[in-house]
Amino acid sequence: MNDFAHTFIFRETTYHIVKETPVRYVLFAIDIICLLISNCIHMAVAMNYVCHCEMILFYCKAIRIRLEEKSIHLLEAMKRILDLGTSISQLNSAASRMMSILIIFFLERTILGFILLVVNRIFQVNMWIYRSLYTVIWFSILAFCLGQAARVTSKCDKFYRISLSMRVYGYHNSTSTELDGFLLFLSKAELRVKLFGLTIRPGKIIFIGITFLLIFIILFQTSILSSANFFL
Template sequence: MNQDRSPEARKQSEDDQELLFQQRRESEYSDYSHVEISGGGEDSGNVLSTSTALNQCEKKVLNPYLGLLKILGWRPVVQNVTIFRRTFNQIYLLFIFSLLIASYVLKIFVCDSSIATGPTISTPHVNRTGLPTRVPAHSIVPAATRTWHCRHLFTTYLIPESIHGLAYVYLFYHFRIKETEQLSSLVQTVFLQSCNIQSTRKSQRKLITILRMFLVLGCVWVGMTVLSICLQVANQYVNKSERGNVNYNDWQITVVVCGHFIVNLVYMAIALNYCTQCQLLIHYVQYILLCIQERSLELKRVMQDVFKLKRFVSRLNGQMATATSLCLFSQANWFLFGFVNFLKRFYNDRTSSSAISWTHAALFPLLWLFALAPVLIQASRLTTICSKLRFSGLTVRLFGYQNCSPIDLDSFSSFLLTAKMEAKLFAFPISRKVVIGLISGAGIIFLLLVQLDPSVQLSIRI
C-alpha cells in the first residue's frame, strides 16, 4: 500500500511522524521537569521541617531547661540591663545559696532519722557498782535527761552534702561566670546535621519525644523526693512520743522542704544535662553510621563529622562528667544507707514502725536508684555505639566505598580505629560491661546483707 501512495503523500506521512515524535519528546521532557521541581520542593520541605523541629525542640526542651538553670541561679533570672535587675539577680542568687546552706545545716542539726540508724540515747545511770552505764535505746527516759548523738554524722551528712555543694559551685562557675554551657550548640548541630537523613521528620520527632521524656521523668522524680521528705517529717510527728527525736518547728519545716527541693533540683539538672547530651550524641552517631551504610557522603566529609563528634564527646567528658561524677558519688551514698536502713527495719522493727515510716523507708532507696540508673545507662549506650562506629571502617575497607582507592580506604579505617570515643565518669570509661558488673556486685551484696544475722548488722558502724 505504501508503494501505491504518491511521493507527496509519503513525505507528508513522514512529516507527521516526525512531528508526533517531537511532541512525545516534549511531553517526556515536561514530565521529567515536573519530577525535578517536585524533588526541589521535597528538599525545601526537609529544610523547613528541620527548622520547625529545631524550634519545637527549643520550645519543649531547651526553654524549660534554661528556666531550670535560672531557678538554680546558674543563669540570670532577668537580663543584666539595669542596676535594679542586676541587684535582683544577686539577691536571688544569695537566697538560693542560703537556702542550700540552711538545708545542709538543718540535716546535720536534726540528725535526719530517715537515713541514719537512729540517734542513741545516753543518760547518766548508776548501776549497783556505782559506775555510770548507758540506758538502752528502748528505755523510757525523761526528755530533760536525754542526749542525742548521730551515729553516722560524717559519712552520712558531711561528705555527701559537701560534695553536693561542690558540684553546685563548680557548675555555677562554668554556667554563670564562664558561660560555657554547651547543650544549646549541640542541639543545633545535631538537628542541622540530621537534615540529610531521608527519614528526617521521623527521626527528629522521635528525638524530641525522647528529650521531652527525660524532662518529664526528671520533674516526676523531684516531686517524689519532695513527697519523701514530707513523709519523713510526718513520721517524726507520729513517733514523737515514742522515739523522742528532735522535731522540726514550722519555719524549719518550710526551710527543709524548700531546701530539699532545690538540692534535688540540682541533681535533676545535672542528670538531665548529661542524659540529654548523651542522647544527642547517640543520634549524631546514628546519622554517621547511616551515611556510611548508604554511601551518601564522601569519606572526607565523614571524617570531618567524626572529628566533630570526638570533640563533642571530649567536652562531655569534661565539666559535665566531673559534676555528674560528684553527684553520682553522693547519690550512691544515699542509696546505700537507705537500703541498709530498710534491711534493718525489716529485721528489727517490723511491728513498731508506722505505715508512714515503712513507706518512707522503702521509697527512699528506690528514688536514689532511679537517679543513678539513667546516667549509667546513657553513658554505656554512648560508649557502645561509638565503639560500633570505630569498627565500621573495617566494613568499608572490605566492601569498598564509592570510587575510593585502597589507600583512601586504609586511611579512613585507620582514622576510625584511632578515634577512640568513650563516655567517662570518675575518669573511667562506662560501658555495658561495667554496668552489668555493678549490678552483679550489688546483687551479691544484697544477698549477703539478707543472709547476715541481725546482731551482726547492728554491730556494723560505717
C-alpha cells in the first residue's frame, strides 16, 4: 500500500529509479478520490454540528437580552427556554454521537501531524510546509468544534446567574414564589452540550489542552519524541 499510495510529490531520490506503471497511478487516483469523499463526509457532519450550535447561541442570546432588559414575562421566558432545551437535546442525540467519533479522529490527526512534524527528517521546504499545514488545519477544526460546544454551555449557564440576580433585585411584578419557581426551573433545564456523554465546558478544554502540552514538553525533555526508534 505504501508503494502505490506514496505521494509522488514527496519522495527521495531513490524513488525516481522506480518505473512508474499505470496501475500505480490508477490506485493513487482511487486513493485520492476516496480521501476526498471521506473528508467531505467529515466536513458535512462537522458543519451540521457547529451550525446547530450557532443557531442555539443566537436564540440563547435573544432570550438573555430580553431577560436582562426585563421586556419578557417569566412564563414566556420559560416557554422559550424549554424550546431551547429541546433543541439542545436534539444536539446531544445522534449529532453528538457522530461528532464524538469525529473528535477522536481530529485529535488523532492533530497528534499524529504534530509528532511527524517534530520527528521530520526530510529536510525539504515543501515537506515542512505540508506537515505544518497538516497539523494546523486539523487542530483548527478540532478547536473550532470543541469551542462551539463549550460556548453553548457557557452562554446557557448565564441564565442561572440572571435568575439569581432577578431573585435578589426582583423582576417586574413577579412574586418571590414565581422567582423561586423560575430559579428551580433553570436548575432542572439541563441546558448543557455533551460529547462522549460529558458536559463540554471551556475550563475542561483548557485543562485538557494544558495537560497535553505538559506531556509533550516532558516527551521532548526526555528525548522520547526525537528518538530514531520512536515508532518501533
